[in-house]
Amino acid sequence: MLSGISDIEVLERYPRTAVDHDNKYFYQGLLERKLLVNRCNACGRWHQPPRPICPSCWSRDITATEVSGEGVIHLLIFLHQGPPAAGVDYATPHPVAVVELAEQEGLRFSTTIVNADRETLRIGLPVTLTWIERDGNPFPAFAPAAA
Numbered sequence: 001m002l003s004g005i006s007d008i009e010v011l012e013r014y015p016r017t018a019v020d021h022d023n024k025y026f027y028q029g030l031l032e033r034k035l036l037v038n039r040c041n042a043c044g045r046w047h048q049p050p051r052p053i054c055p056s057c058w059s060r061d062i063t064a065t066e067v068s069g070e071g072v073i074h075l076l077i078f079l080h081q082g083p084p085a086a087g088v089d090y091a092t093p094h095p096v097a098v099v100e101l102a103e104q105e106g107l108r109f110s111t112t113i114v115n116a117d118r119e120t121l122r123i124g125l126p127v128t129l130t131w132i133e134r135d136g137n138p139f140p141a142f143a144p145a146a147a
């Protein structure tokens with residue numbers, strides 16, 4: 001992937017994250033407000049989290065590819081307590097969601113839901129990618145899709 005952001009800058013911006021060769025494009029993408037998911041060039045399947053080999057066909061021909069940002073809530077929990085984390089307020093309480101991305105059945109991304117009343121959130125609700133800030137970096141969150 002072509003990017004104006006160097007490996008060194010990615011490491012500097014995520015000092016508490018284990019950035020490695022397999023996931024560096026993911027974090028590079030976040031800094032450019034792009035949600036990148038690895039896609040296999042051999043079979044076309046998407047997979048997340050990033051791995052060097054396609055779990056479907058074992059090809060190493062993988063490209064970090066921007067997703068549409070559309071999906072549905074697959075799993076949803078509300079945390080009333082947890083480890084301290086930047087931008088997380090457990091008093092609210094804090095929603096943690098697994099979003100199934102529109103690109104492929106079973107392609108899921110763990111995130112949080114913003115700009116929503118807790119009572120309106122449910123499994124199967126269409127959501128769309130939006131960006132919040134955590135620890136000074138862009139963070140991919142999801143919000144209910146416009147009706």
Ligand SMILES: [Zn+2]
Nearest residue numbers: 040043054057
């Ligand atoms: Zn493949």
